[in-house]
Amino acid sequence: MTKPKISIVIPTYNRADLIAESLESILGQTFDSWECIIIDDNSNDNTIEIVTPFLKDKRFKFTTKPLGYAKGANASRNYGLELSQGKYIYWLDSDDIIHPLTFELCINEFSWNIIDFCRFQRTVFFDNFDVKCFDNYNIDENVFFIDKSHIEKIINNELPINTCSVIWKKKSLGFEKFSNELLYAEEWEYYSRLVSNGLKGININKVLIYARKHSCSQTHEFNCNNYIRVEAKKEAALLIVKNLAAKKMLTYSLKRYFICLSIGFKEYNLFEQIISTIQISSVEKIKWQIFYTILPLRLSLYKIKKAIKM
CATH class of the missing domain: 3.90.550.10 (Spore Coat Polysaccharide Biosynthesis Protein SpsA; Chain A)
Structure with missing residues (x-):
């Protein structure tokens, strides 16, 4: 051959x-x-x-x-x-x-x-x-x-x-x-x-x-909140953040994306781990903490407004 x-x-x-x-x-x-x-x-x-x-x-x-x-x-x-x-x-x-x-x-x-x-x-x-x-x-x-x-x-x-x-x-x-x-x-x-x-x-x-x-696919298990799959997604997110931060490619919009993503991983402490991974000033940390804290409320208001328009 x-x-x-x-x-x-x-x-x-x-x-x-x-x-x-x-x-x-x-x-x-x-x-x-x-x-x-x-x-x-x-x-x-x-x-x-x-x-x-x-x-x-x-x-x-x-x-x-x-x-x-x-x-x-x-x-x-x-x-x-x-x-x-x-x-x-x-x-x-x-x-x-x-x-x-x-x-x-x-x-x-x-x-x-x-x-x-x-x-x-x-x-x-x-x-x-x-x-x-x-x-x-x-x-x-x-x-x-x-x-x-x-x-x-x-x-x-x-x-x-x-x-x-x-x-x-x-x-x-x-x-x-x-x-x-x-x-x-x-x-x-x-x-x-x-x-x-x-x-x-x-x-x-x-x-x-x-x-x-x-029903045996990894995606199905993740959507069913399988601990192993969810934990892996969190670890993958952290690896991506570390990689981009090391290459100075972690833009504001990407930081925002991962902070928003971390809302779905509260019990896994993804937000805290992201913040400790990226090198940012104390002031920026406070800003992201405020953004993270009020984000669920903003998302709820958005859903209500969307429902009213429909």
Whole structure:
């Protein structure tokens, strides 16, 4: 097998009921110079039985994460990165599905030698996937470049970069890896860190990844106030704040964003930890304390005014 252009890394744990669809979507790619590295986190279901037929295609590789690596998807992604041979790296979740043209379109964009990554649009689906979604092929011509000037939009989710919605040039990642400690919001922290390092990308306004939503997803658990996921989101926020503060990229509006975010993490003391992390004067600390204290009242008044207008 010649050296592949794209390395797809799939972390998986007990996804025997879903992973086959993800692997089939890889087989359906119009661009065929790829390897797919499946990193199993010691599943106790029949994942290996489901994956085995795919291994007849030598582009698929299956390995169990060795002892000594941290538990979780992030450590699996990092391990897969170490094993990868491709020029480009793509992290795909074991329950998501990619459009047949995903790799072809992104490789074409990488002809711009100045870019480090290619981002595309993501949509979600519930229950069973309808392949008719692939028929809706209309690319918005509003393709644009992304760099660290977009960092605020990336962080506040005006321009979200999800785990599976971007392909990276491997050498551009350097020594940066996912945080093994984060069990939620890892791409929010990692990808904003990469862009803040100065990496540049291009955006394709085309849905090329279909993310499955179900009751076992991390997002569902976070929305249900699962302690582990909420705690991870708080830690991710702190890591982002520390990173931006160190690079002198923590603008007033970003400080305001994270202070507002901390309202939802009162029992986790996120506000106090943010204030102790950023280097600001005593006067500025008092101003942010006042802002934080009266913010819930302002939000309540806003909701009342909005309800009256309706």
